Amino acid sequence: MDINFSDLHFLRPLWLLLTPFGALLPMLWRRSHDLQRRLRSNIAGHLLPHLLITPEDQQRLRPVHLVCALLILGAIAAAGPTWEQDRPDFLENRAPLIIAVDLSPSMDANDVQPSRLEAAKHKLHDLIQRRAGARNALIAYAGSAHLVLPATDDPALLDTFIQALSTDLIGKPGKDVGAVIEQAKRLLAAEKTPGTLLLLTDGADASQLDGLDKLLDGSALQVIILAVGSEDGGIIHDANGQPRTDSNGRPALGRFDQAALKQLGSKLDAPLGSLTLNDDDLDWIELHAQQHFQAASDEQRELHWKDAGYWLCWPLLLIAFFSVRKGWSLNWMAGWLLALGIGLQPAPAEANALTDAFFTPDQQGRWAFEHQHFPQAAAHFVDPYWKGIAAYNAADFDLALASFARLQTPQAYFYLGNIYVRRFKFDEAIAAYTQALKLQAQFPEATANLALAIALQKDTDSAAQNAPEVKPDEIKMDKAPGKGQSKPVETEQAASDEQWLQNLTTSPAKFLKQKFSLQDQAGGKP
Structure with a gap:
C-alpha cells in the first residue's frame, strides 16, 4: 500500500490532544511512585538509599506502559489518519x-x-x-x-x-x-x-x-x-x-x-x-x-477521504491481550468498548440485533442500495419510494408495483408506467405517464416514455386488427363415426402470432424511424 505523505492528514485532529498525555503518563506514574521524593522531607537524604529497597526488575514493562501505548495509538486511530481520497x-x-x-x-x-x-x-x-x-x-x-x-x-x-x-x-x-x-x-x-x-x-x-x-x-x-x-x-x-x-x-x-x-x-x-x-x-x-x-465540480464537491484509523484497531487489540498478565489488573470495560468499536466496522447489511440497535431499517437499506445489494435493500427499506426503487433494480416488479402504488408523486407514477410497459399493459402505462406529467410538467423521461408507450399501443392494436381470422378450409370426417379426427389447420395462426410478436419487438425502431423522418422534414426540430 503506497502512502502519499504529501496528502497525509487527520480527519479528526482534536483527538491528537490525547497523545501528549499518553506520552507523559509513564513519567507521572514514576513520579507518583517515587518513595525517595516522598520521604525526603522526613529522612536525611544520605540515609534514604540505605533504607529503601530498590526492586531488581525496576526497568521491566509495567501496565502503565501499555496504557501509554493504548492512549497514543487510540488517539491516532480516533483522529482518522488518511492519505487517499474515497471515491465510491x-x-x-x-x-x-x-x-x-x-x-x-x-x-x-x-x-x-x-x-x-x-x-x-x-x-x-x-x-x-x-x-x-x-x-x-x-x-x-x-x-x-x-x-x-x-x-x-x-x-x-x-x-x-x-x-x-x-x-x-x-x-x-x-x-x-x-x-x-x-x-x-x-x-x-x-x-x-x-x-x-x-x-x-x-x-x-x-x-x-x-x-x-x-x-x-x-x-x-x-x-x-x-x-x-x-x-x-x-x-x-x-x-x-x-x-x-x-x-x-x-x-x-x-x-x-x-x-x-x-x-x-x-x-x-x-x-x-x-x-x-x-x-x-x-x-x-x-x-x-x-x-x-x-x-x-471540485469547487462544489466536498472531498471524501478513506479513514485508515480502523487498521490501528488490530494493534490496539493485541496490546489489550498483552495486558492480561498475572498480577496485573485490567479494566474490562475498555476491552468491551474496543471490541464493540471493531464490531461496528462496515459489514454487509444483515438484520441482526447489533445493526438494528444502531441503524434504522432505512439506513441499512441505504447501505445495501449503495453497494448494489438491491434485494437486501428492498427488504430493509420502510420508505415506500426507496423500497420501490430497490425492488425495481432487483427486478422484483410485483413489490415495486405495490410500493409505488402507495405514492402520489411524479417519480412514482413514472416507475409505475415503466413497470406497465414491461408487462405490455400500455393503457395503464399511458395513464401513469400522463399523471406524472400533470404533477411535473418538465419531466423529459416521462415525456419520452409516454411517446414510446403510445407508439407501442398503436402497433399492438394495428397488428391485432390486421391479424387474419383463420378458419380451416375444409374438415373431412371419416364415414365411420368414432374413427375419424378433426384437425383444424393452425400453421397460419401460428405465423400470425409470430408476426405480431415481431411487430411488437421491432416497434421501437419503427417509432424512431418515423420520428426522425418527421424531424428531418420539419428542419431538424425535435
Missing part, C-alpha cells in the same frame, strides 16, 4: 454520459464482427450495465442528429433503444457532429452538472470541422471519441446480411477514416480511443468521464 462507485457514477451513435451506412461494414454498429451496440450494453444508477442519454446521428432518449437512470429502457438502432433510421447522409454537440449541450443544460459526450463513429466529415471548437466555448461538456473499425475497412452488408453493391455491381466498402478522426479529436481537444475485445475501452470511457466530472 455510487458517487463517481453520478457523472452524466451522453452517448452519440453514428448511423451512417459505413457502420454496417463487417471489418468488426458482426458489424461495426452491432459491435458498438454490444459494447454500449456492457457500458450501461457497469454504470448502474448513473444517468445516460442517447443520440443517433448521420447527416442530422436526433435525440433518442433523454438522460435516464433506467439501463433496461436505454438498452431497448440502443438495440433498436440501425443504419436505415436516418435518411440524410453525412456525419453532422456539430448537430450532435448542440443536442448534447441542451441535454447537459437540463442536467445542470458537468458531463461527457461519447461519440461512437468510424470517421468524420472534414468539411464540417471548422468552427466545431467554438461550440464548446464556455460549456461544461467534454467530448471523447471511440473509433469503431479497422484501417482495412470492410464490406457493407444490408439488413438481410447480403453485401451491398454499387452501381457497377461491386461490393460497397465501408471506409475507416482514421485521419479525419484524428483531426476531429484535435479540433475538439477530445481523447481518441478505439473499440477493444476486452473491457479496456470501458475503463477508458469511465476514467475520462469521472475525471472530467470530478475536475469540473
